[in-house]
Amino acid sequence: MSEIPIVTEETKSISSDRMIKRRKIEEKIAIGALFMGGAIAVGIVLAIFYFVIQESYPLISDTDLRNEMSLYHDTENEEEFARNASVFQTLDNLLGQFMWQPVSDQPLFSLWPLAAGTLKITLVAVAEGTVISFLTAIAIAFYLPRNLRYTVKVITELLAGIPSVVLGFLGLIYFATYMQTITGTTFRLNAFLAGTMLSLTVIPIMTTLFEDIYSSYSKEQIHAAKCCGMFDYQIITSLIIPATYGKVFAAGLLGFGRCFGETMIVLMCSGNAAIFSMDFASGARTFAATIGAEMGEVIVGDTHYSVLFLLGLILIFATFTINYFSQRLIRRWTYA
Amino acid sequence: MLDRRKTLEFIFKAVTNATALFVVAIITFIIGLVVIKGSAHMSWEFLTAGPTGDMEHGGIWPMIKGTAMLVMMMSMFTVPLGAVIAIYLNEVSRRNWFYNAVMSSVRTLAAVPSIVYGLFGLAFFVNIVGGTLDWLIGYEDHVFKVRCLLWAAFTMGALTLPTNVISVTEALKLVPEEQRHAGICLGYTRWEVIKWVVLPQAIGGMLTGLVLSISRGAGEVAPILFVGVAYFVPNFTGDPLDQFMELGYHIFVMATQSPNVDRAAPILYSTTLVLLTLTFTFNSIGQILRWIHRRRIDR
Incomplete structure (x- = not known):
């Protein structure tokens, strides 16, 4: 055992593979985190588009909503009418008349x-x-x-x-x-x-x-x-x-x-x-x-x-x- | 001929200068109006007391508290994220499709009208995120799926994200390229260059972004109109899952729905003065920081 150790525990660890491995892992994690940040920015924009579309989509996909939008209620055969309410009923309400009266018996949503x-x-x-x-x-x-x-x-x-x-x-x-x-x-x-x-x-x-x-x-x-x-x-x-x-x-x-x-x-x-x-x-x-x-x-x-x-x-x-x-x-x- | 040209020149000069002075006069008038009318009702009690009796008396402490909480929670979310995005764009990313996607996302975020952020906050944070959290903890009644301060802060954070990204980007652009090269020559990895060379110099940009986004967030009302702000929350405890009162919303509601606007007007002017002082202070601090930073780099 020599009195003055040439290779200390410290220097050994710096030059060791373990240290290099740690730095590489740290690098990977950090770059990955930064990448995630960019992905979040894209995600927010996509989410804004997606959710605004998703919440307005029922207007053309949901029969109840289409039925509610329709301007000409046939009171005699209501059920059949409701089943047949088409996309055009929605479009007709949005574009075919000129009144904006959202809260009434017959809601009117003219754009x-x-x-x-x-x-x-x-x-x-x-x-x-x-x-x-x-x-x-x-x-x-x-x-x-x-x-x-x-x-x-x-x-x-x-x-x-x-x-x-x-x-x-x-x-x-x-x-x-x-x-x-x-x-x-x-x-x-x-x-x-x-x-x-x-x-x-x-x-x-x-x-x-x-x-x-x-x-x-x-x-x-x-x-x-x-x-x-x-x-x-x-x-x-x-x-x-x-x-x-x-x-x-x-x-x-x-x-x-x-x-x-x-x-x-x-x-x-x-x-x-x-x-x-x-x-x-x-x-x-x-x-x-x-x-x-x-x-x-x-x-x-x-x-x-x-x-x-x-x-x-x-x-x-x-x-x-x-x-x-x-x-x-x-x-x-x-x-x- | 020369006379006609001289007259025309004079007219041009007079008209443009008059317009410039007109703009300056209007701004001075607006600020002066708020300061003069607002200071009449201003007192320490007005700032620290709660509203009493029909909201036409008493103070505005709950609104100040709500605004401060909103702005603080917003910055905790938006400042780090903005910095991360800016660092990714400037230091890490190669110029590929993903870079373009992130870049145009930030631009789009800056251009989307503020009311649309409100819709997004309601549909995404309140209904989806809140709903999922409720489902995870398995509660029958809504705990997270409510319109509250937390989701308002997140919505506002998305709104102020571009401000932060731009501020940090500006700061990063001012870090000399030689210093990064020196770091690489010392054997630094990409992340170590960012950590030891770039980040310390980008702190100024983050600070500027923080201050500017506080100024913006305190002034915007449209995004939180239906994501958590309320007309009257007498004993707001500061619980993030509670509705809250806010200065700008208070001005809006009192000016449009108060039973007697004339009686409420003095309080409204004072509230406006408080809001204006808040946004102006933070805005000017931000501008001064930006200016100092640029000067330091120029030298």
Whole structure:
């Protein structure tokens, strides 16, 4: 036995196979866990799609629900009628009439009033949002004094931090009265008010996008144009707008997708009247607000419950499509 | 000719600047309105007492407690998961179909409307997960298959997941590639590079994600509308399997369904002020953290 051991217990274990094996196992477990994390993300998305479809599927698969949906009850031979209730009865209720009356003896679930309401409010919001953000972005990129530009940008982004329920609350309690005096509408809560409050949520997003688009426009071209004696407005109208309108359109589409699914503001400010008209001064009811307002009171598994999930499905697919196309447009259109 | 151009230039400048100032004015007005009207009813008692008599008097302590519990439980679930997904995407995965699937899932999660998360929470967490747990423990009456704080927190967690992924991704992108290479040269495995080199520098990103998702989670109402929040829970104990009160929902319900909105208005403005302070504080902390982090890496 030597007095100074050259190979200690410690060094032995480090160089030993056991240590290497432990490290390999640890590596495998950790990488596996990270992989699982990615799988969970995919799983959540698939689960969202799956469960929303699953809960609205009975509308076409379940005879009872189809029967309940049907508009023309034959009271004499009810049983035979119930057996024969087809998918078309459901479709007829959803698309063949123009009333949304979920709670009544003959429940009516027309999608048209909701579609009209959604379109109405979203159009107002996107129109106002696009115009205001467009002008603000141009001001930030060209006209404001340099020391103010950053401040204005930061303050605009502050708007994104205000929860939508706060905007909805202020619209309902405070702005509605003033808006009514200015526009002179019959109803205090209407589509225009809801759209206007909704535009406040897209203004920060769109301003940032527009501002990015304009300030990344080639500086050399701007300098060259200035050397030719062009004024700023000429540069904007004849150079920048033609070169970037595709991106601006895509940004508008993105804002549209954002407005489409917004719930709280619309729920509080629109009056929630399900009427099939494009009158901006009257009330409106959107898909999202309908889910928000009625889901709390339905019985699970009911026709109404399934129809609300169907509305959710419409929302998912609409926003999904809109987002997909706007992302593609943003990536494709380059600044020429 | 020059005169016309000068006029047009002036008009352009005036209109765009006026719009920018208009936006700034509106934001200042909104915040000022809430601060001025809200501070009138603000007191220590208002913050720490429970609501009394028709909800038009008393304080908002149960709502603050409910919001805090919701946000805490949400972060426990969403911050680690967000970090794991971000690390997987940036450090581990090869650029194959699975990478694309995870990437587009995160993008889809960010785009799905918040109300749809509510539907998902109801159909999946309450009915399926809760139902399964009930079946496992073999209870007759529903224990887990109820609309409660736990499932609301999970729903909110799914909603704020993209925020976390993006924050951590930003932090990971700022870790110099040379440091990873140095780790590999020392004989580290992939996981050891992540553990000893990447993770310590991604903590900042996780913190930013945490703070931003708290700000988002405290402000959103739509996803929890029918997954657990309630109009009135007088003695909320903090039990995760109980319904709870929440600041944003309280504002919504009181503004739309209160018997007398004019009498409730002062309390509502104060509640709004509390909510706004909460979200604004966390949002600004998040932005400042992000800014500091970027500056540190730039230097």
